[in-house]
Amino acid sequence: MKIGVLALQGAVREHVAAIQAGGAEAVVVKKAVQLAELDGLVLPGGESTTMRRLIDCAELLEPLRAFADAGKPVFGTCAGLVLLAKEIEGQEAAHLGVMDITVARNSFGRQVDSFEADLAIAGIDGPFPAVFIRAPHIVRAGEDVEVLCEYRGRIVLARSGPFLGCSFHPELTGDHRLMQLFLDMVENRELLPTTAHYSKI
Amino acid sequence: MSEKGTNRVKRGMAEMQKGGVIMDVVNAEQAKIAEAAGATAVMALERVPSDIRKEGGVARMADPRITEEVMKAVSIPVMAKARIGHITEARVLEAMGVDYIDESEVLTPADEEFHLLKNDYTVPFVCGCRNIGEAARRIGEGASMLRTKGEPGTGNIVEAVRHLRQVNGEVRKIVAMGEDELMTAARDLGASYEFLKEVKVLGRLPVVNFAAGGIATPADAALMMELGADGVFVGSGIFKSDQPERFARAIVEATAHYQDYELIAKLSKDLGPAMKGLEMATIGAADRMQERSW
Numbered sequence: 001m002k003i004g005v006l007a008l009q010g011a012v013r014e015h016v017a018a019i020q021a022g023g024a025e026a027v028v029v030k031k032a033v034q035l036a037e038l039d040g041l042v043l044p045g046g047e048s049t050t051m052r053r054l055i056d057c058a059e060l061l062e063p064l065r066a067f068a069d070a071g072k073p074v075f076g077t078c079a080g081l082v083l084l085a086k087e088i089e090g091q092e093a094a095h096l097g098v099m100d101i102t103v104a105r106n107s108f109g110r111q112v113d114s115f116e117a118d119l120a121i122a123g124i125d126g127p128f129p130a131v132f133i134r135a136p137h138i139v140r141a142g143e144d145v146e147v148l149c150e151y152r153g154r155i156v157l158a159r160s161g162p163f164l165g166c167s168f169h170p171e172l173t174g175d176h177r178l179m180q181l182f183l184d185m186v187e188n189r190e191l192l193p194t195t196a197h198y199s200k201i
Numbered sequence: 202m203s204e205k206g207t208n209r210v211k212r213g214m215a216e217m218q219k220g221g222v223i224m225d226v227v228n229a230e231q232a233k234i235a236e237a238a239g240a241t242a243v244m245a246l247e248r249v250p251s252d253i254r255k256e257g258g259v260a261r262m263a264d265p266r267i268t269e270e271v272m273k274a275v276s277i278p279v280m281a282k283a284r285i286g287h288i289t290e291a292r293v294l295e296a297m298g299v300d301y302i303d304e305s306e307v308l309t310p311a312d313e314e315f316h317l318l319k320n321d322y323t324v325p326f327v328c329g330c331r332n333i334g335e336a337a338r339r340i341g342e343g344a345s346m347l348r349t350k351g352e353p354g355t356g357n358i359v360e361a362v363r364h365l366r367q368v369n370g371e372v373r374k375i376v377a378m379g380e381d382e383l384m385t386a387a388r389d390l391g392a393s394y395e396f397l398k399e400v401k402v403l404g405r406l407p408v409v410n411f412a413a414g415g416i417a418t419p420a421d422a423a424l425m426m427e428l429g430a431d432g433v434f435v436g437s438g439i440f441k442s443d444q445p446e447r448f449a450r451a452i453v454e455a456t457a458h459y460q461d462y463e464l465i466a467k468l469s470k471d472l473g474p475a476m477k478g479l480e481m482a483t484i485g486a487a488d489r490m491q492e493r494s495w
Contacts, residue, residue: 047217054454079217111278116204117204173209
């Protein structure tokens with residue numbers, strides 16, 4: 001199984017380690033041609049405005065949308081969640097716009113308000129340590145979006161068809177259970193409901 | 202339940218900057234140009250290093266109006282500089298809600314003996330270093346991110362290269378050492394034994410290390426990435442060039458694709474003059490900012 005990590009900017013190294021810990025092959029992705037060989041893709045944490053600019057420079061937007069549209073699983077963490085979202089609060093345009101959610105950026109405040117907390121996640125036993133850094137959250141989840149975790153009344157982890165997205169940074173702890181959940185999605189992707197949102201936009 | 206200001210939160214913020222470019226800005230308009238160009242953060246300050254160098258005098262924390270204006274103008278993180286050892290400037294910046302404080306040798310030090318005890322703060326700090334001893338001491342005080350110092354405001358990459366090679370060379374030596382050699386290395390380097398043990402296990406520094414101090418072109422930025430920097434700070438290089446917007450965009454792209462040499466050639470074409478720059482031999486000992494912390 002080959003899992004790519006979009007490596008334009010951000011926490012690439014950590015996701016590569018998590019993928020390898022799960023027994024899959026990790027591919028550092030900088031160009032569109034690399035997408036063809038992948039079974040799944042991780043959009044890492046970082047700065048979403050920077051990533052978007054570099055996605056445009058590398059002419060990656062349409063290839064990434066096509067990848068998602070083909071039902072290939074995509075996991076976005078923090079900035080990656082913002083890239084996945086169909087709508088971004090206060091912004092006219094989305095980025096990939098493939099997951100039927102609306103996100104609010106930096107919604108927990110500035111860096112001094114960033115925090116760690118233990119989360120209760122549907123399908124994962126016991127507390128899950130999460131690091132929130134200038135984190136976004138999901139303010140609206142579409143009908144076919146399955147909410148997997150809320151923290152203080154805010155949706156911070158959700159799944160929709162082949163897409164998994166979270167507000168926090170599972171890559172910053174040594175706990176790879178969420179990555180394992182994603183790898184299981186990739187392994188069983190024929191069973192995932194298809195949600196070709198992009199073609200509906 | 203939930204905890205703020207932990208090492209993981211403070212260091213994690215720097216991890217999210219990796220592969221990015223942090224740009225010096227002196228007003229909201231420059232901040233917006235930097236954000237649109239793809240900067241991962243901006244450093245709000247009153248004068249860029251080359252102007253501090255030219256104008257002389259005591260360089261201090263920026264007027265809070267400038268920092269606030271920048272914070273309002275962009276959605277990316279905003280960093281700001283406090284003088285070395287200036288507890289109050291740092292606390293003021295923390296109270297204003299800046300996302301990262303640079304305890305910076307670019308400003309005139311307030312304390313020539315002691316650096317800030319950065320572990321005491323909720324806001325994370327970045328500090329300069331020229332070798333693994335300085336890196337260890339700053340991390341020991343609580344820095345969550347490092348940048349090799351270079352020589353700020355010169356547009357000359359030579360010191361930035363020297364410092365990054367020094368730090369990464371020392372890291373490689375520590376990794377190759379036997380455990381029984383570490384205590385003597387700790388004595389010689391002025392780094393704690395515990396720190397060197399951690400470096401040996403990790404195979405790298407425990408925090409993100411950016412390059413700074415002299416980056417003036419897309420090729421300079423790519424060179425620092427090639428030498429193992431996690432990202433770059435560009436101070437005077439952007440807004441002292443002839444075409445700041447194009448320079449900013451080109452440096453962001455060159456940093457992300459630092460081994461794509463055809464792309465860097467394309468990005469560097471017709472960029473116009475970079476900042477003029479200074480030869481190191483022309484800078485007197487008193488004007489060498491890199492000597493200002495220890």
